[in-house]
Amino acid sequence: MDTRDTAEQAELRRSARRLARELGPATVAGxxxxxxxxxxxxxxxxxxxxxxxxxxxxxxxxxxxVESTIVVDALAGRAADVAFSxxxxxxxxxxxxxxxxxxxxxVAFTRGLVEAAEVDGDVTSSPLYAVDCGGxxxxxxxxxxxxxxxxxxxxxxxxxxxxxxxxxADLTRRVCTIAPGAAVLPVARQDRLLTRDDLAAWxxxxxxxxxxxxxxAMRGVLDLTVAYAAERRQFGVPVGSFQAVQHLLADAVxxxxxxxxxxxxxxxxxxxxxxxxxxxxxxxxxAYCGRAARTVCETAIQVHGGIGNTWECMAHVYLRxxxxxxxxxGDAGEQLxxxxxxxxxxxxxxx
Amino acid sequence: MDFRDSPAExxxxxxxxxxxxxxxxxxxxxxxDDAYWARQAEWHSALYDAGFFGxxxxxxxxxxxxxxxxxxxxxxxxxxxxxPPRPSLxxxxxxMSTHGSxxxxxxxxxxxxSGRDRWCQGFSEPxxxxxxxxxxxxxxxxxxxxxxxxxxxxxxxxxVADWCFLLARTEPDVPKHKGLSAxxxxxxxxxxxxxxxxxxxxxxxxFGQVAFDGARVPAENMIGEPGEGWRVAMTIVSHExxxxxxxxxARYSKTxxxxxxxxxxxxxxxxxxxxxxxxxxxxxxxxxxxxxxxxLSERLDGVDHGPGGSVDKLLMTWVEQAVGxxxxxxxxxxxAVDTDDVALKVYLYSRAQSVMGGTSQIQKxxxxxxxxxLPTG
Numbered sequence: 001m002d003t004r005d006t007a008e009q010a011e012l013r014r015s016a017r018r019l020a021r022e023l024g025p026a027t028v029a030g031x032x033x034x035x036x037x038x039x040x041x042x043x044x045x046x047x048x049x050x051x052x053x054x055x056x057x058x059x060x061x062x063x064x065x066v067e068s069t070i071v072v073d074a075l076a077g078r079a080a081d082v083a084f085s086x087x088x089x090x091x092x093x094x095x096x097x098x099x100x101x102x103x104x105x106x107v108a109f110t111r112g113l114v115e116a117a118e119v120d121g122d123v124t125s126s127p128l129y130a131v132d133c134g135g136x137x138x139x140x141x142x143x144x145x146x147x148x149x150x151x152x153x154x155x156x157x158x159x160x161x162x163x164x165x166x167x168x169a170d171l172t173r174r175v176c177t178i179a180p181g182a183a184v185l186p187v188a189r190q191d192r193l194l195t196r197d198d199l200a201a202w203x204x205x206x207x208x209x210x211x212x213x214x215x216x217a218m219r220g221v222l223d224l225t226v227a228y229a230a231e232r233r234q235f236g237v238p239v240g241s242f243q244a245v246q247h248l249l250a251d252a253v254x255x256x257x258x259x260x261x262x263x264x265x266x267x268x269x270x271x272x273x274x275x276x277x278x279x280x281x282x283x284x285x286x287a288y289c290g291r292a293a294r295t296v297c298e299t300a301i302q303v304h305g306g307i308g309n310t311w312e313c314m315a316h317v318y319l320r321x322x323x324x325x326x327x328x329x330g331d332a333g334e335q336l337x338x339x340x341x342x343x344x345x346x347x348x349x350x351x
Numbered sequence: 352m353d354f355r356d357s358p359a360e361x362x363x364x365x366x367x368x369x370x371x372x373x374x375x376x377x378x379x380x381x382x383x384d385d386a387y388w389a390r391q392a393e394w395h396s397a398l399y400d401a402g403f404f405g406x407x408x409x410x411x412x413x414x415x416x417x418x419x420x421x422x423x424x425x426x427x428x429x430x431x432x433x434x435p436p437r438p439s440l441x442x443x444x445x446x447m448s449t450h451g452s453x454x455x456x457x458x459x460x461x462x463x464x465s466g467r468d469r470w471c472q473g474f475s476e477p478x479x480x481x482x483x484x485x486x487x488x489x490x491x492x493x494x495x496x497x498x499x500x501x502x503x504x505x506x507x508x509x510x511v512a513d514w515c516f517l518l519a520r521t522e523p524d525v526p527k528h529k530g531l532s533a534x535x536x537x538x539x540x541x542x543x544x545x546x547x548x549x550x551x552x553x554x555x556x557x558f559g560q561v562a563f564d565g566a567r568v569p570a571e572n573m574i575g576e577p578g579e580g581w582r583v584a585m586t587i588v589s590h591e592x593x594x595x596x597x598x599x600x601a602r603y604s605k606t607x608x609x610x611x612x613x614x615x616x617x618x619x620x621x622x623x624x625x626x627x628x629x630x631x632x633x634x635x636x637x638x639x640x641x642x643x644x645x646x647l648s649e650r651l652d653g654v655d656h657g658p659g660g661s662v663d664k665l666l667m668t669w670v671e672q673a674v675g676x677x678x679x680x681x682x683x684x685x686x687a688v689d690t691d692d693v694a695l696k697v698y699l700y701s702r703a704q705s706v707m708g709g710t711s712q713i714q715k716x717x718x719x720x721x722x723x724x725l726p727t728g
Contacts, residue, residue: 001360001420003352003648066352226723241728243712246719253718254665261642268354287634340630343611345618 003264005070012067016074019043024078028312031081031171040082041135044075049084053092053205055100061092065205065270069212069263076216076325077223079317081172085209085328086132090142092205096198097153098191105139106130108156108178114330116199117143117156119184124156130176131328136161138176145184150193155185170324171317200275206329207282208270211263213325214293218256221318225249225300232305245303252299255292262288280342283335290332293322354644356424363417364424370401371432378435380602381557383696387435388556392511395438395466404437405464407650408444412460419650422595423643430604441596443470443516446587449656450533450575459514459535471512471538473503473561474584481713483518483588484527484581488563490519490534495570497521499536499563505707509545509559512538516587517568518580531580535572542566552699553690586656591708592664595643595650599667603636603674606697610681625681632677635670642666658721661714668704668711675701 005013023040025031044050049071052063068088075084086106093107093116094100108117108128117128130141138161144151157178168175226249229240239245266285269278297319301308308315326332356364376394381387398404399413406421408414415421425437440463447460462468479486488501499519509515515536522530538545542565548558575583590596610629614621646663649655675698679686682694689695705711719725 001354001356001423001644001648002651003354003645004651005352009352226725230725237728238726240719240723240725243716243719243728246723246725247712247715249723249725250665250715250718253722254662254669257662258638258642258666261645262638264352264645265354265641268352272353272355284634284637287631288638336627336630336634339633340626343633344614344626344629 003268009066009070013070013074015047016049016071017077019047020074020078020080024075024080025172025317026078028171028314028317031317037081038135040080044082044084050087051091053088053095055095059095059098061095061271064268064272065208066264066267068205069208069267072209073212073216073219073263076213076321077220079172079217079220079314079321083132083134083173085206085213086130086134086173089202089206089209093142093194093202094153094187096192096202097187097194099153099187099189106133106141108141108143109328113175113324113328114334116202118151119143119145119154119156122184124178124180124182124184126180128156128178128182130157130178131324132173133166133176134174140187141176141178142187143184144194144199147193150195151199152193153187153190155187156182168324169320172321173324175324197275200279201270203329204266204275204278204282205270207279207286207335208263208266210325210328211259211266211282211285211289214289214322215256215259215263217318217322217325218252218259218289218293218296221297221300221315222249222252222256224314224318225252225303229303239303239305248299248303252296255296259285259289259292280339282329283339286330287332287335287339290326290335293326297322354641360421360424363421364428367403367425367428368432370403371428371434374401375432375434377433380606380693380697381435382602382700383552383554383693385554385556388508388511388554391435391438391508392466392469394435398437399465404466405444408448408460408464412456413464419595419647420644422598423640423647426598426601426604426640426643429598430601430608433605433608434601436601437598438466439597439599440470441598442587442590442593443472445590445596445654445656446516446533446583447574449586450579450583454571455535455574463514468513469508469511470514470516471506471509471559471561472587473506473509473515473517473536474588475505476502477504481710483584484531486518486520486531488517488519489523490517490521490532490568492521492570496567497534497570497573499534499542499566499568501563502560503563504548504560506545506559506561507557509538509561510547510556514538515543515561516574518584521577521580525578528581529578531584532577533574533580533583534568535574536566536568540566550700550703552696554696554700588709589656589658589660592660592667592714593646594639594663594667595646597667599671600636600640600643603632603639603670606674606678607633607636610677613681621681625677625683628677628680632670632674635673639667639670658717661709661717662722664708664714665711665718671701671704675699 053061056062090105140155141157145154165177262285266282269281300315378387405414406417407419490497517534517536521532545561547555678694679698686692686695
């Protein structure tokens with residue numbers, strides 16, 4: 001047992017953080033700088049990070065769940081407005097289905113963003129949501145089509161410019177709504193059916209990525225807030241010298257550190273534990289990180305005082321990012337409900 | 352990054368698990384029952400004699416020189432077997448190892464680690480709690496000895512201790528942090544009297560108060576240099592705050608497991624809020640288990656005596672109190688009608704966790720100023 005980064009992981013962490021620092025938005029106004037955002041997207045693409053879960057040629061991914069979460073933690077830490085988890089999750093699902101051409105697209109979710117969309121028939125019958133879908137162009141969007149005991153990958157959009165509603169709470173990642181009536185198309189060259197185990201392992205990756213995103217957001221918003229508390233003066237002294245403020249920030253640091261510990265384990269579990277155990281590890285991480293991130297981001301807004309409640313303060317950008325990451329694959333309450341059922345058995349009528 | 356056992360770790364785990372089958376003393380929890388304390392020494396010796404205690408400490412002192420992460424396995428398996436946690440004295444070992452001379456270490460560490468010698472920690476006083484440096488117990492140099500007068504409180508295990516790791520004022524005329532020294536004081540002597548403290552959950556064996564009235568300690572029993580006492584104390588308390596040093600994870604996981612068993616036996620008897628409370632306590636206990644994995648892994652780079660223990664202490668406190676609250680809530684009316692209800696005792700004991708080893712407020716001050724670098728007011 002040794003939970004420290006390997007030398008390669010430490011180097012990846014350094015370079016991902018450096019890239020996010022250099023090309024992330026830095027200010028709220030910076031979010032409108034499309035030149036910078038394009039450079040960021042190109043840099044993430046060129047680094048090869050979107051391919052971390054692609055097929056290495058033997059059915060296994062090019063890198064473990066740990067490497068993907070290292071990148072997403074770094075991106076979230078600077079509120080980097082670039083698609084990452086969405087494409088990586090699509091690539092991972094495509095790899096499991098033996099459909100390599102799916103790389104670079106995203107997966108459709110049902111309302112609530114908790115589960116990958118299941119489609120049956122030729123057209124979709126309810127709105128679907130493509131999470132973290134990136135820039136103006138939308139690649140093929142994948143959904144699950146029941147087939148015997150498993151699922152096939154299907155396309156519910158064939159790419160092209162985004163035409164549905166785009167937006168959501170998060171100002172750094174986009175959720176595209178795919179209106180009902182979208183054609184359901186087959187995915188060519190698909191070697192395998194997705195099994196329950198495939199989906200459990202894929203959900204484990206989703207939980208690990210969203211947990212790591214929350215950890216990054218917590219670190220980023222805390223860095224911002226601690227710097228502000230040390231600098232902002234009232235009553236002739238920095239507000240960070242007051243215990244009332246210090247204790248809020250100390251609580252937040254602890255929540256972030258505890259979250260990091262569970263998120264690292266969930267990331268490792270993706271490829272090193274059985275699918276159901278990996279998913280359970282993901283649920284523990286997400287339950288903890290989900291609750292923690294909400295508190296930490298709210299603390300950040302409180303410590304920023306009046307300015308923290310204005311659009312120009314970066315704190316709400318992190319809070320908004322945390323809201324999407326929390327909801328995606330299920331919030332803390334959702335995870336606790338699953339853990340309860342798995343560990344305590346069913347309670348008819350009362351639960 | 353790897354949470355899996357290495358071959359050597361896996362072998363150790365199997366050996367420990369097999370040993371626990373026949374050697375689990377089946378004691379009640381330390382936090383709720385004096386019966387635990389009556390047999391704690393026996394448990395310590397059994398664990399040590401079987402080669403399962405003092406894992407990361409030097410063989411020279413009776414340890415095993417194993418990587419720190421072996422303690423994670425120890426805590427895991429103790430919890431899984433429902434066995435008592437490992438004895439919590441790593442912080443004294445850290446203090447003595449860091450500040451003691453070779454003579455002190457050779458003389459005292461083997462007995463401390465093996466459990467042959469019982470130790471208590473004499474730091475807090477009635478008027479020196481959070482403001483520890485204001486303590487008034489004096490140790491006056493007389494010839495080859497120091498003479499000790501004063502009153503200590505919250506002295507864990509003072510009723511059975513052979514030795515006291517004492518912090519006393521040796522130089523009254525210098526600033527308060529600079530006039531302190533640490534000693535190994537023999538408890539069996541005329542000038543020392545100890546009385547138990549009764550906690551709000553009724554247990555009387557864990558904590559005591561000790562009166563020193565002309566007690567004597569040879570000068571050679573000083574741990575560290577004269578005036579080094581504050582630094583010795585800070586080393587000790589920084590580790591006293593670490594769940595990785597204390598091994599409490601096993602206690603929390605064990606309680607959560609018992610709560611889960613109670614609900615599984617009769618799922619319909621519990622409300623959804625009680626079920627969610629247990630699920631949350633499970634998440635919290637898992638967080639701490641994994642946090643300890645991470646902290647003890649970081650120690651493979653070397654032990655750090657810094658303020659990080661304060662973060663760990665707060666996390667541990669939140670876990671203990673989440674577990675205590677879940678236990679009370681699951682117990683429901685039983686706690687209201689039965690004085691001896693274990694859940695009630697677990698809950699009441701959990702309230703002390705945000706005070707002992709330094710209050711949560713002190714930990715937050717430390718985090719804010721020493722980790723975040725915020726200015727002091």
